[in-house]
Amino acid sequence: MKRHEFLRELHKVVGNRNYLEIGVNDGRSLRLARVPSIAVDPAFKVTSEIRCDVQLVKATSDEFFARPDPLAHLRGGRNPWHNLRRGRHPLGRWHRTTLDLSFIDGMHLFEYALRDFVNVERHSDWASVVVFDDMLPRSVDEAARDRHTTAWTGDVYKLIEILDRHRPDLVTVLVDTRPTGQLLVFGADPRNEVLRESYDDVVAEFLVPDPQKVPEAVLDRVRAVPPEALLEAGFWRPLAHARNRGLPRSRGWAPLRDALRRLTAGC
Structure with missing residues (x-):
C-alpha cells in the first residue's frame, strides 16, 4: 500500500476531529483531511485541491509552536483572553486544544523531527495519534543527512531508537508502506518532559x-506491520469513542496499549 493510500484510510479509522500537518509541500497529503486543520511549512506550494477548513502557516514548525496560541484556528480562531472582559478565567473552557491526528513530514533530519514531536506532544494526549513519514529508508544513500538522491528520507529513522530508549511508555508502530514507511506513535503524555530535558544529549549522541550506519532491521523492515493489518485492527472505534468522551488515561490507555503490542508481537 502506498503512503497516501494509507494516510487516506487512516483519516477514516482514526475518527479525528482535527488535524495538524508539518511539512505541506504541494498538498498531496493535506488534501486527504476533511476536518479543521493547520498545515505548517516555510515554503509550501500547494497544487492540490484542499477540501477542509485549513489554516496554512508559512513558517518553520519552531516558529509556529512559539506562537502564544498556535492551535487557535482549531477552536474557530476564538481568542480565549476575551473572557477577561467578563470577569471569568481567561482560558475558560477553551484552555487547551488537544490534537487528534498529527502528521510530521518536515525537515528530514532527526533533530528537527524530534523537536516536532516534543512540541506536538505538548498539545496531544493518550488518545492522540502521531504519524512520522519516511521512517524506513531503502538504502544508506537515502538515509544520508546531506541529500544526494532523488528519493530522500534523511536520518529521521533514528526516532525509532530514540523513542524506544527514552520513552518506553509510548507505543510505536512501524508501518510497511511504500516507498519509505511510516511510524505511528500512541500514548502521548503532555506532562512528560524527558525528551525536552534530554534533547541536547540525544542530539550529541x-x-x-555521513554515511549513516542504518541498522539492518530498519533496511529490512523487520518490525514493520502490514498497513492493512493496522487499519483493520479492532481498537480504532473504542479509541475514537474514548477520545470523544474525554476518558482519562487511567480508563483507556491500558487496553489500547495491550492491543497495539499484540498487533506488533509477530513483527
Whole structure:
C-alpha cells in the first residue's frame, strides 16, 4: 500500500476531529483531511485541491509552536483572553486544544523531527495519534543527512531508537508502506518532559557525519506491520469513542496499549 493510500484510510479509522500537518509541500497529503486543520511549512506550494477548513502557516514548525496560541484556528480562531472582559478565567473552557491526528513530514533530519514531536506532544494526549513519514529508508544513500538522491528520507529513522530508549511508555508502530514507511506513535503524555530535558544529549549522541550506519532491521523492515493489518485492527472505534468522551488515561490507555503490542508481537 502506498503512503497516501494509507494516510487516506487512516483519516477514516482514526475518527479525528482535527488535524495538524508539518511539512505541506504541494498538498498531496493535506488534501486527504476533511476536518479543521493547520498545515505548517516555510515554503509550501500547494497544487492540490484542499477540501477542509485549513489554516496554512508559512513558517518553520519552531516558529509556529512559539506562537502564544498556535492551535487557535482549531477552536474557530476564538481568542480565549476575551473572557477577561467578563470577569471569568481567561482560558475558560477553551484552555487547551488537544490534537487528534498529527502528521510530521518536515525537515528530514532527526533533530528537527524530534523537536516536532516534543512540541506536538505538548498539545496531544493518550488518545492522540502521531504519524512520522519516511521512517524506513531503502538504502544508506537515502538515509544520508546531506541529500544526494532523488528519493530522500534523511536520518529521521533514528526516532525509532530514540523513542524506544527514552520513552518506553509510548507505543510505536512501524508501518510497511511504500516507498519509505511510516511510524505511528500512541500514548502521548503532555506532562512528560524527558525528551525536552534530554534533547541536547540525544542530539550529541545521534548526530554523526555521513554515511549513516542504518541498522539492518530498519533496511529490512523487520518490525514493520502490514498497513492493512493496522487499519483493520479492532481498537480504532473504542479509541475514537474514548477520545470523544474525554476518558482519562487511567480508563483507556491500558487496553489500547495491550492491543497495539499484540498487533506488533509477530513483527
